[in-house]
Each structure stands twice: as C-alpha cells, then as structure tokens.
Amino acid sequence: MTRERTSTAQTMNKDVEDVIGPDNPTTEEASQISCDPFQLHHQTLGASKALCPEKKPEDAGEAMEIILDHAGAMGVYQRWLFVSMLPFGATMAFVYFTSIFTVATPQSHWCRIPELTHLDLELRRNLSAPGATTAGANYEHWDRCQTFVANWSAVLESLQPPTDAPTVPCRHGWDFQLLDVPYNTVVSERGWVCEYGTYVPLTQFIFFGGAFCGGLIFGWMADRVGRVPSLVAANLVGFVGSVACIFTNTHWDFAVCRFIAGLSYDNCFMLVYILILEYVGAQHRTWVANLSIMLYFGGAAILLPWLALWLADWRLLTLLTSLPMLAALAAPLLLPESARWLASRGKHKRTMKMLRRLERVNGTHIPQQALDDFIALSSNRKEDTDESLKAVLTSPRLLILLILNVVLYAACALVFDALVRMSGSVGSDMFVTFAISSATEIPSLLLVVLLLDRIGRRAMATGTLTLIGTLAMIAAFVPKGSPRAWLAISARFFSNMSFNTSIQWVTELLPTGARASGSSLVHVTSFLVSSASPFVVYLEQYWGGLPLVVTSSVALTAAAISLLLPETLGQAMPHSCADAERLITHHSLLGIFLRGPTDKDVEDESNGEEKG
Template sequence: MTRDYDQVTAFLGEWGRFQVMVFSLLCASTVPNGFSAFSVVFLGDTPPHRCLIPDSVNLSAEWRNACIPVEQVDGQVRRSSCRRYRLDVVRNLSAVHQRPGVDVNVQEIEQEDCLDGWEYSQEKYQSTIVTEFDLVCSNQWKEPLTSTVYFLGVLFGSFISGQLSDRFGRKPILFVTMAVQTVFTFIQVFSPSWEVFCIIFFIVGLGQISNYVAAFVLGTEILIKNVRVLYSSLGVCIFFAFGYMMLPLIAFFIRDWRMLLIALSVPGLLYIPLWWFIPESPRWLLSQGRVQEAEAILRKAARMNKVTPPDVIFTLTEGEEKKTNKEDNHNVLDLLRTSNIRYITIILFLVWGTVSMGYFALSLNTSHLHGNPYLNCFISAAIEIPAYTVTWAFLQFLPRRVCAPVSMILGGGVLFFIQLVPPSLPIVSIALEMAGKFGMAIATALMFAYTGELYPTVLRNTAVGSCTMVSRVGSAIAPYFIHLSIFYKYLPYIVLGALTVSAALLSLLLPESFGLPMPESIGQMQNIKCLKLRNTSNKTSGHEEISTPVVLKEEAL
C-alpha cells in the first residue's frame, strides 16, 4: 500500500523557499482570470440610447426631442429607446411652424422603428459592443447571449482541460490554456461583427477558467497541510479578486471596448517566464508511475529549502504499484461509474451549478444597479477579499458540512429581503445584494477546496474540471436571470434565493473531509453517509467493512 504523500514529503517542511515560490507564482497566474471573467460587464453594457434623427431632416433641437415618444418604464417616465414618430409628418409640422406644446398633436402621429439607427449616450462609455453592433431593441436578445456564449466556452474548456490535465499533466495544460486566453482576447479586438466576436469569445472562455482550475489543482497537490488550505482558500481566490478589482479601474480610464481588450490581453505575456519556475505536480507524476521525475522535483525543492532529503523518497514497491495500476487511465465516466462516486458527483454538480448561477448573476448585475457602474463593480470585487478571508477561517477550523451550507444560506437568504426595501432607499438594496455576493463568494471558494479534498489524485483534476464545467451551465443561465425582472422586479432575487437555500440543504448529504488526508486512489474516498448505512447491512455480501476508509469494492477500476 502506498504511503500517505503528505507524510512522505514532510521532510520539506510546510513553508520554505520552494513553497513560497510555488504559492506566489501560481497565485499570480490567476490575476488575469479576475478581469477576464467579468470583462463583459463593461464590454457589453448598454448605455442610454434613442432613435437617431438624421441631420438631413433639418429639425431644431426642440423638434428633434419631440420626435421621440414618452413612455413609462418601472414607474418612471422617459423617452423611448426603440421608437420614434414618423419623421415626414413631424417635418411637415415643423415646416408650418406648429409648436409641439404638451405634445398633444405629436402623440397622435404614427410611430415607427429606429430606421436610421440609434444615438448612444457617451457619458459612461465611448463605445461598447452594444453600440458598435447595435445590440438593442429587436437585437437586444444578443446582449445576454454574448455572456452565455462565453460561459459555454468556459463549460467546454473545463470539461476538456480537466481530462487532459489528468492525462498529460497539470503544468502543460496550465500554460496552454493561459496562452489561449491571452492570444484570443487580443484577436477579439479585430472582430468585424457580433457573430465573429462571439465565436472568438467562446474560444477565450475555453482557456479562461481552465487555467484557474489547473493552477488550483497544481497548488493543492504540491503544498501540504495548513499551507494547502491557505492556498486553496485565500491564495488563488484573493489574487483572482485582485484581478477582478483591477477591471473597473482599467475600464474607468479606457472607455473604448477595443482598447480595453488590448489592455486586458497584454498582462498575459508577463507569465511566459513562469514556465521555467513552476514545477509539475510530483503527486501527479507519482500517480503515473514516473517516480524518478517526482523525486527529482522533490530533491530540487529540498535544496531550495536547505534540507536533506532521505536517500529513498519513494520505495520501489510504490513505484511499481503506480506503473501497473490501471487508475492512470481514468476519464470523466469514472465520476459516475459506482454508486458512491455517482451520488457524490451528482450532489456536487447540483450545488456547483446553483452557487455559480447566483455568483455570476449578482456579479454581472453590477452595471444595472443604482449609481456608478465602475464603483459598483469595484465594491462587488472588493467584497470578495473579506469573503475569502472568512473562507480560509472556515476551512482552517470548521467541518466542511457546516461551513458550506452556512455560506449558501447567507448568500441566498438575504436576497429575499431586497423586495422589502423601499424604492427611496436604493443603497440598502445594494448593501443586501453585496451581502448575498459575499455569501456566494465564500460558497464558491469553499466548493473548490471541498471538491479537491473529496476526490483522489487520479480523478482530482477531472472532478474539479467537471464540476466547474457543470457550474458554467449555471453561469451561462445567469445573464438571463437579470431579465426575469421584466415579469416582476424582484423575481430574480426570489428565484436565486430559493435555489441557493435548497443547494445548502443538499450539501449536507456530502461526506466530511475536514482533517482527513487527501485520497490517492478511488478506494480511499470517503463514503457518502446514506451509502455507508446501506453497506452496513450488506457487510457479508462483498462490500467493505465499516471500520475501513475504503468504500468501493471496485478498486481495480
């Protein structure tokens, strides 16, 4: 039986030069993910607009204003964004010097669509893809679809990269997906149409979260004990939040969407030298039977930490086990192959999808909130710093089956109270929404760490990648949740709150991983509670005994 990896590598210590280097560089690699994940908040925002009145009509400013009908939206009276009075009739009225007055006569004129296009306010943006490709009125459906296409790219990227990472290694996939994100973000600048923009945006999504997952798994497998908890809860998450906080600052000074994309793609070039400093995961190399390569990395780490490694780090028996073990050929189907793994996977899929839906719906909604969109986005990003600090404390001191549902109930529960806030107090509504975002951010970070602890090394990246993939179904739906407000203003908050609280109750069925070593093989996975009870009654029918942590008889998968 293979010894526990953390015990074997304990001679390195928890926090030396090697761990500091790995911790810092992997955390730094997640910064571009922060501003890339939410760039559509500013790239695809819709500024105030109205029908364009051509200069050839030769109307005064007063008559131009009278050409736009007045309508009531959400209890407020404003000029229409998608309709105008027929210009030929208005021009005739203007020619005979009839004044619009209270618009009694003008209101009787037949209306028409914006046949000459739209004019957009440049108070907030010089240009966005909405103003560039006229994604308004009859084309308004394209605006949320842009975000959905991006998250579908993230979905497929998570699915593919997770399996490739388990097959070919964490490090190659990390850098390949970083390159995809950087290069195609730059190519987006040259998009001649909305359709081309979406196709490239899909490819950007393929790399966006994939390198985050690869960096997350790589760090959790190299680092051990308290440092691993610090990395998975505070490290990558806070650096992601730093990137998120940089987005509104960059967008505030760069109001043109093409120039903004250039600014967001350039930092990716700074990560090329990291290839020579970030090592492959020794834990993954060992799982592939590549014992000498794993030992070489650990001996180099020992030199950096100025400690003396043992003469033999991994025994020949351990190496032979890995070389002959069929667990190095796992794929995503193994997440559903046996009853124990299947139930854990299904529960995690449902929880991840719901939490991601809430997290991204609240994040993408910042441009629609009352007040300055740049400030709202910055606050939404900044709130994640204390959220991830709380996540670290939860992971350090509390069982996972306690902190996970508590954070989800916080994130979803406060959303029910937004409908009780008077319209005259919009700042209270924003505060409650940010409190919901706070809980959602905690839950999101917790689920990354929790999932990584439940699955073994041979399936860890596939499992985290698959959960991330399923969560992107939730994030792909999230842009449309915002538009539920056309039926009832507070409907998005009610639905999100109900789904999140339900996910919190569902998470109570998962096994506990707090204080337990990370499993190396499928047979070392913890048993889900309901299956453990069922196995107790079948103790003599080929199932494993209760006293052992091995829960799957099919260990030869």
Template sequence: MANTFLSASSDHYCQVLNNQTYTDNSILRNCTIPYEVDDDGDIEWSKCERFNITRYDECASDQLATIECDNGWVYDTDTYESTVVHEFDLVCDKDWLKQMSKSIVLFGKLVGALVFGQLSDRIGRKPVFFFSLIFGIVVGIITAFSPSYAFFAVGQFFLGTAASGMYLVGFVICVELVGPPRRTFAGTMITAFFAIGYMILAVIAFLLDGHWRKLQFTLSALCIPLLSYYWLIPESVRWLVQQGKYDKAEKVLEKAAKMNKVTLPENIFDEQRLELDKKVEIEEKEKKYNMFDLMKTPRIRIRSLNIFFNWFCNSMVYYGLSLNTDGLAKNAYISFFISGAVELPAYALCIVLLDRTGRRIMLTTFMILGGAALIASCPFLEDESLQWAASSLAFFGKFCIAGSYLIIYIWATELFPTPVRNAGLGVSSMSARIGGIASPYVMLLGDYIWIPLPFVIFGVLSIMAGLLALFLPETLHKELPETMEEGEQFGVKTKKNKKNANPPNEKMDASIQVDFDDIDMTVVPSESATNGDVVNPAYSTSHSDEKD
C-alpha cells in the same frame, strides 16, 4: 468577468440624424421620440420606437403612429465611452446577444477545461500553461479589433478556453509545487488574488472610460509579462513522478533544495521506481468506475443529485450577480469593485470557521441567508431612492454565495467515494457551468417581465439548495469513503455498518501506496470558487476540468 464592461448597456433612443447625440435636448428628440411620465414626474423615453414623421423642425402633436428605429440608436456615453452594445447596436430585438457574449465565455471555459485538462495530464502542466497563455494573448489582441459582433463572440469563446488553460493549469502547478502543510495557504492565496484582480479590473475599466476595444487590448497585453514564467517556474514534480520521469523530478527538487538550503537524501526515487511497476499491474486488474456508477446505488445517487443541484445554484447565482453589477448601484465601476471586495471576508470567514463548525451548517447558513437577502432586496430594486438598500442586500447575498461556493467544492470532494471522486467532481463542474451559462438569460427576465424577477429566482434557488444540503452527511473529522460500499453507508449510524466496515488498511496493499509526501487531499476552488472549476491535487482525471 470583463464582459461586464465589454458588453455593458447604456440608456438609448432612436437616432434620427446621423450626427445626433444622446445629450441633444432640442426639439429633435422631443418631437420624434415617444415618452411616458411616471408617478414621480420623470420622463422615460422609448428605446425602440420613434414617431413616424418626416419633419423634425416642429412638433406634430397629432402624429401618434410609431415605427421601429430605422436609422440606428444614440447612446448615453457618460459611463461607458464605447461598448460592444453601442458599436453593434445590441438593443431591442438584439438585446439577447449581449447576454450571449457573457454565456459564450463560460461555455468556452468549459470546453477549455476539458481540452487543456486532458492535455496537461498527458504532456505536462508547463507546456499546456504556456500554450494557453500565448493563445489567449494572441486571441485577445485580435478580438480587440473585431469588425463584427460575430467575430467578437467567437473571440470570447476562445478567450474562455484559454482562460481555463491559464488559470486551472497554473493553479495546479502552484499547488503541486508545495508540500501538504502549505497547500491550503497556497490555494487560498490564489483565490484571494483572484478577488483582488476582480477589483483591479474595475479600476482599469474606469481609467479607460469603459472603451471596450481599449479594455480588451489592455487585458490581453497585461498577460505578456507572464511569459517570463517560462524561466521562473519548473514542471510539476508530482506530474513528473507520476509519469516515471524521475531524473527530471530530481533536478527540480535539487534546485528547490538548494534555494531552501536543505539537503536531499540520495536515490530519492529508487523505492518509487520499484513500486510503480506493482501499482500499474494491480490497477490494470481493478474495476474502472465512471460517472454512471454514481446513479447505481440509492444513497450515492440521491447525494450526487443533491450536490449537482448545489453546484448549479451556486454558479448561477454567483455569475448572475457578478456579471450584472451595473444594475446594483449608480456607479457601475464602484459596484463592480465592491462585488469583488466582499469575497475576501467570505473566504477569510470560511478559513476560520469551516474546520470548527462543519461543512453542513456553514453551507446551509450561507445559502439561506444569501437567498433571503436577495429576495428581501426585491422591493427596493424599482425605487431609485432606495437603491442603496437594494445594493446592500445584493452585496450581502454575493458575500454569502462566495462563501458557499468555496464550501461546496470542499464538501463535494469529501462526500464522493474515492473510485468515483473524479467523476463526481466532473459532473458537478458540468452542472456549475450550465448554471453559469444560464445566469445572463435569467437576468434578461428582469428587462422583459419584472425587474426583481431574477433576484427572486436566485433567492429561491439558494434557499432550496441550502435546505437540501441538510440531507447531506457531515464530513468534518470523518474518515472519508474509500470504496463504493463505504460511500453508500457513509453517514448511516448503525451498529451493523460499523461492525462490517473494513479498516482502510485492509483495502489497499501498502506496497502500492507511492508515498510522494504530498498525497493528501486539499481542495481549493479556482477563480474565486465561482466558476465551476475545481483543482484537486490529490486525484487526477482526464475527462473533466477537475484534474489534480
């Protein structure tokens, strides 16, 4: 989220003298910069052109020829003391580069989720967490001293990869260290603290006057205290058990039992040691499924495409609103703070109503109301006197999209059949990442075509996704599909299907069900359910960021 401030834009016009400042209202600007007067009598100075004159001590009213800025620009520093845009002149024909710096972070997060996700499944959660933590600190501090925009952009990419390792793997460790009754609470609190961090970022940026180098350095330095977690946090017990490292798992549980003042049974993993061999033998004989199996049967194919589109829309709208809050209110810091604050009640509402009203009705309601609010804000975006109305509707849209993003995570995990659940979540996350990467460029359309156009696009996509969600079956209080056949027939109410359906206990030999006392399915979105990352503690994969 920091790129909202690192790459923030300010008003600007062509620089004529090297010591010129934006607030210079002398004859210098009046005679060198073209301008237009709107219907309200306000003057809008040209941002990319100046009059082609050599004298600036007197006005040349008959001088109409203009040229592009040839000596740089001067920037309004009232809000931001210094940003990447200011320092590297990412304006006019380079305006797209400031949006690229936002997209490249999300692309880095995608790559990081794939790389660190596989590593955490192979070598453990804890070493991967600390490698990504140290890597992020080092890269972040180096990026703060970037000599060029290219250097900065590369640094943002690697910061994105490190962020995936820190957040996702850290999330997995947290969720895997608590029992089933506490998983939803633990995951929800992580999501809530993400929103709190979202708000604190606005405060830090404000205290640093929006100076991008100071902000980048501070955010990196704030991660240094997390190194103390090396002595505070153990390796995931669940991962140790899955890897057959029972001695190490017992040591972790013994420490936990001592702290909680309870007694562990003796030889706690003897049964698992015997059952693990049987499980491996059977798994070797079972068919292996992948993401291509999602497209082989008609109902699963249509539902999968529907889910992918919903993730794509949710991510695009969420990041489109989150990374461009400076256009929603006069004070960019307050606007960003509110944008994070509205997520907290959205998550609270989902917790209260999601298991009562169902997934379908809540997702559809959130998406349609959010989309309608964004479209309704369009008439007010071009009128500064009605900025409050546009901001209110946009923040309500953000409230709705935050809630819908959380719901689609949970719902998608329940809809995909067990054999392709990880594959489905992996492709869903890819779809979300594509939407997030595209969102800054959609916002750029407002600068070049029509100011409300991005909100129209976001609103239409939200409504379309909400309406399409009506065609997905409800999963509340339903037995989830465990086979591809059940997935194909899930939600189809026919007597024949009910009659031929096999009871779950007949499909899986109880002797191979390793009872870790925590293999229940709890899905909580990471990073405030906004970024396309998912963590599912009940399932493990090595080909996407949905690892556990």
C-alpha cells in the same frame, strides 16, 4: 538478552529525547506520535523518523508528503511559487469579468432620427422618444425601442414632439447618452439593444460553452503532455481569442472570438493553482489556496472597474487585460513540472531535477530513500479512474450523491455569476458596486478559512445560501438605488463563502478513485449552468426585481439540498466506494432515506471483525 533489550530501549529513548528536546513532549508522550507518513506534517519530523524508521509510505501521495517534510513544507521555493501565481490569478479575473465592462449597456438610449442628428442629445431624445418630455432623465419611463411616424421637417420647425402619432420600431439605430457607462462599448457601437439585446447574454452563453470545451481539452492535455505545457497553451489561446475580439465587426465573429477566449477560462489559473499546491505541505494548503484567490483574483477584480473608467475604451481595456496571459511564455523557465506527473510517466531524471531544485533553493536535504520510495510508488501506481467513476455511477447511493453535488455546485456557481452581472442593474453606480462587491472576496474567504473547520461544511453551505436567498428576495422588492445595491453586495459576500465551501466539499465526498474525474464532471457542468446567468440578468427587461427573485429561489433550493449531504468535518476522506456509502449512511439525512436492509448486517459484521 533482557539486559540487551533494556539497553536498546534506553538508547532509543535517549535518541528520541535528543530529537524532541527538553522543551518538547516526554519520551512517553512522544511514543504516541503517529507512524502514518501522511500525518508527519502534524508532528515533529525527527521524532517521527526516530520512532518509525521502518514505516514505509503506502502510496505516492504519502511519499511526496515525506519529501516535503524534508525539503521544507513552505520554504523559499514555495514562497516564490506563491508569488508566481499573481499574473495567472489576475488573468482569470480579467478573462471572467472584463466582458462586463466591454459589453455593458448604456441604459439611456432612444431611436436615432437622421434628420435630428445636428441637435444636442437631450433635445433629440425629447423629440423622438415617446414619453421623454414628461419622463425627463428617467429612461425607464420613455420608450427606448420605438419612435414616432412623423414629418421630421415639421418637427424641426416647431421643436415639439409629434402628438397622437403612431409609433414604429427603430429603423436607423440608436442614440446613446453615455451617463451610467461613460464610454462607448460593443453594445453602443453596434446597437445591441431592444430586439438585438439578446446578443449580449448569447455571447456570454457562447463564452461558457468555450469554457466547457476548454475544461475537457486542456484537462486531457494536462494528463498527456504535462501541466506546464497545458498552462502555456491555455493562456495563449485565451490571449488570441481576447485580442481578436478587438477586430470583429458583427455579432457572430465577436461570439466566435469569445468562444476561443472562453477556452482558457479557469484553466488559465487552475492548472498553476493545482500544480503549486502539489509542492506545498498539507498544513499550508488551505491558506495558500484561499490567499492566492483573495489577493490575485480578488485584487484584479477590484482594479478592473477603475481601469475601465481610466481607459474609457473597450478595445484598449480588452488589450490591456489580455497582456498578463503572455506571462505564461515564461512558465517553462520559472515553474516546475508536476513531480507526481513526471514520476508516473517514467520521467525519473526530470523528477529528480525538480525535487533537487526544491531541495537546493530551500537549503535542505532530501534523503535518497525518500526519493526512491516516491519514484517507485509513482511508477507502480495504477490509474483506475474510469473504473472507479463507473462504480460511482452504478451505485444508486453514490449516483444520487454525485447528482446532488452537481446541483449544489452548479447552483452556487449560477448564484455567484448572476450577482456579479447584476452590478449595473441594482440601481447604483455599476463601477462602484462592482468594486465593493469584489472587495467582499477578501473578508468572506478569510471567514471561510476561520469557520469551515469549526462549524462544518453543511452548516456553512446551508447558512450562507439561506442568507443569500433571503437578502436577494428582499432586494427584489426594494426600489433601485443604494438600499438594493447594498443588499445585493451583502448577498455577494455570502455567495463567495458558499461557492468556496462547495468547492472543498465536493472533493471530500467523492471516493479516491473517482475524486479527480468526479470533481471534473461537477466543475465542467457548472460552466454549462453558469451560461444561463446572463439570461437571468436579462429578465430585468420584464421586471427589474425578477433576476433577484430567480437568484433567491436557486439559492434557497441549494440550501435545502445541502441539508441532505453528509457532513465531512472530522471525517476521513473516503478511499473506496464502500467508505463513501458509509459516510452517506451515518452522517447525512440522505442516509435515512437510502438506508438499505443490509446496512445493519454490514455494521454488525464490521463490529464483529473489530472485536475479533
């Protein structure tokens, strides 16, 4: 018997050496390879299978990782899927940013006087705008919302502005000198300035209201009818809403169309983003996630201001930037449905079809046993999201953790959106400033990829938010022009980093059962907070530096909050509420304040079990 065991061990060792190869670790070193299927992507797959043939995946996630190890974690199929994200990434940038250029406000404007319309613009301005003759081209020093009560026939004869005449609000609209924005926008066509200036932030507020509702509607739809149909629906709704804006005439019909367009925001890209990450091996997800945003979202944002200048027509710009949404019509033919969703819904034939297509395109082979394990585990999975979220909300520690996550993420979103919308108000060319600040997406996200797993989430979030707050506060007291513009661009650079850090941090802090619903709650809440950013920018009507002061205050407050949250670098993602509570207790300042009298007893009991 001993001889048989020795022979069997020698045979296994030889098999392992054959799998590993002469240039790889020895058999003894290979014996240290983990049998955890979820960690197979960190190891030599053949060696892991040889050493752990009896190991079964514990859940559908682990089973899918094993399938991807066999099928190829980043093969031809996944590369094609990465390329297919392009129109959707561009769409998200266009839906989000196009309104900055369609409802931009030309700052050089004054009351229109019908009797003066035959004169050139500069003379009209000097005769009708109080203070214009001494201010010259500096629009900040003439009254853009008042004009004289005068006999304009007499003014035409003397070609001199009235003296000592009372002023009244504009009665016949406004004249616009298209200098900073060299084309007519919704604002200049419809006179959304002065007492009507709140229409611009109000329409943006309504847009984010649509985004909030869309997140709930299409999130529910994705769980009921599938990811791909939801992706198609979100993009088509966005296309209809955006194009309909072209045919509006009043503020309210424009706002309704912006609400419809807002329904698609985020979902027009995030549904395909999540879908494709499900087909990518875990070791490739970080760069796929960040590179897709850098190239597609960032690239479209850089292109947008030059497209606006080239077209010089807000209607054409709206139409052209809406067209990529129609690419969603090809999604059912080109994109796979989520294999996890199909299997959990009992659609086993379609699941097999998707996975066999992955296998065929990559030129690999998925063992039948791996497919059977995935189907079985997916079919038996019990959805307990509502109960788990309820458990988070009823636990004092986890409730505080969730609230802090909401505040941090929403603050990062507000700071990011406000800095984006300040492109035209920092005293430099709006189009150049926007393009440069959008270009910061690329190096900033590369830094996140390189540094996040080295310095940790807390240090990254606290450091970048503190820098944002400092730069924005300095910029508030710097005169308008290039210095303020570069300070704002630098703040946008660090805002990209803090925002993306918070996105990842949220998912690592919540327990498994509440991760999807909790993350969704945090995400949609940020839409509501972001809806305040247009009003923050509108504060420049009272003092030019006030929006930057508000942005700085929000960033510094968020930096302080991030100090309280647990560090997740090197920590396993919590599977249960108890795991999340232990993470709070042992890895955060928050744990010092929330540490209960029973914590030590729990630790002692846990240590006793380990010793036993």
